[in-house]
Amino acid sequence: MALRRLQKIAVTPLNITGGLTSNIQREMSTLPRVYVTRQIPPEGLKILRKSGQVQFELWDSDDIPVPRKELLQKVKGVDGLLCTLTEKIDAELLDAAGPNLKVLSTMSVGFDHLSLDELKKRGGWGTWRTLWLCGYELANSTVGILGLGRIGVAIAERLAPFKVRKFIYTDVAPRPELASAINAEYVSFDELAKQSDFLAVCCALTPETKEICNKNLFSKMKKTSIFINTSRGGVVNQEDLYEALSTGQIAGAGLDVTVPEPLPTNHPLFTLKNCVILPHIASASYTTRDAMSSLAANNLLLGLRGQPMIKELKL
Ligand SMILES: O=C(O)C(=O)CO
Numbered sequence: 001m002a003l004r005r006l007q008k009i010a011v012t013p014l015n016i017t018g019g020l021t022s023n024i025q026r027e028m029s030t031l032p033r034v035y036v037t038r039q040i041p042p043e044g045l046k047i048l049r050k051s052g053q054v055q056f057e058l059w060d061s062d063d064i065p066v067p068r069k070e071l072l073q074k075v076k077g078v079d080g081l082l083c084t085l086t087e088k089i090d091a092e093l094l095d096a097a098g099p100n101l102k103v104l105s106t107m108s109v110g111f112d113h114l115s116l117d118e119l120k121k122r123g124g125w126g127t128w129r130t131l132w133l134c135g136y137e138l139a140n141s142t143v144g145i146l147g148l149g150r151i152g153v154a155i156a157e158r159l160a161p162f163k164v165r166k167f168i169y170t171d172v173a174p175r176p177e178l179a180s181a182i183n184a185e186y187v188s189f190d191e192l193a194k195q196s197d198f199l200a201v202c203c204a205l206t207p208e209t210k211e212i213c214n215k216n217l218f219s220k221m222k223k224t225s226i227f228i229n230t231s232r233g234g235v236v237n238q239e240d241l242y243e244a245l246s247t248g249q250i251a252g253a254g255l256d257v258t259v260p261e262p263l264p265t266n267h268p269l270f271t272l273k274n275c276v277i278l279p280h281i282a283s284a285s286y287t288t289r290d291a292m293s294s295l296a297a298n299n300l301l302l303g304l305r306g307q308p309m310i311k312e313l314k315l
Pocket residue numbers: 231280281282283
């Protein structure tokens with residue numbers, strides 16, 4: 001299989017001796033996987049370890065280079081490869097590594113052991129493929145809304161032209177006045193999970209909704225369904241979401257909100273190909289932010305004058 005997403009190649013003019021004495025080193029986590037092809041001097045290993053950014057495995061010998069057969073096995077699916085000048089990085093090796101490989105770093109100033117043509121070939125988008133970056137269609141789908149308020153209705157109005165077959169929603173009680181505007185059917189929480197092809201969370205974060213989206217919800221969803229959260233990160237149990245996405249329990253997630261915000265770039269959710277994360281920007285248009293600031297200012301002035309506010313949170 002061809003490598004499609006090679007992003008960086010680094011050459012390193014290091015000349016340090018020394019090393020670790022243990023056999024294969026393995027740090028298990030959900031972080032990007034790196035293979036280190038040689039017992040490199042401890043400073044480099046310390047940097048990798050301390051970074052908290054990667055899990056790595058090491059061929060722990062300074063005397064003999066990793067046998068080619070072993071190397072071809074070990075590089076399968078890695079995100080990064082740290083090699084030395086004794087490893088030939090050619091088409092066979094890059095194919096064995098596969099499409100996850102993003103960075104190749106060599107502990108050498110010379111780069112004659114790297115097949116530059118093969119590396120270049122794998123640096124761009126690659127060729128168009130029939131199922132490349134395919135997703136699921138809104139047409140004929142069932143869209144579920146968890147918490148139907150003005151935002152849920154506005155989302156449904158925007159999705160309807162894509163020929164959604166059916167809108168369903170759940171809330172503490174049916175909300176017929178809002179639901180009628182989008183022809184949405186009230187269902188139970190379980191039915192919402194079971195039927196939704198796209199499930200959009202639009203509820204407020206309250207003690208009742210905290211982590212309401214957890215393994216109980218995800219385990220009832222279809223394997224082809226997409227989970228969307230634009231409300232608050234706290235309504236989701238992120239460990240359960242990670243589990244559901246990484247095991248294929250659900251097909252994908254789009255998150256505008258997370259805990260914390262912004263989500264640290266080494267968070268396990270960022271390692272998933274089926275999770276798109278934004279830094280809370282769903283309302284980030286000049287018009288919307290102007291409207292939000294005007295509303296807040298007008299509410300304040302009305303309140304100070306003792307008049308009814310345009311939007312008042314009933315306590
Ligand atoms: O207004 C809010 O509460 C927001 O989350 C803005 O995106």
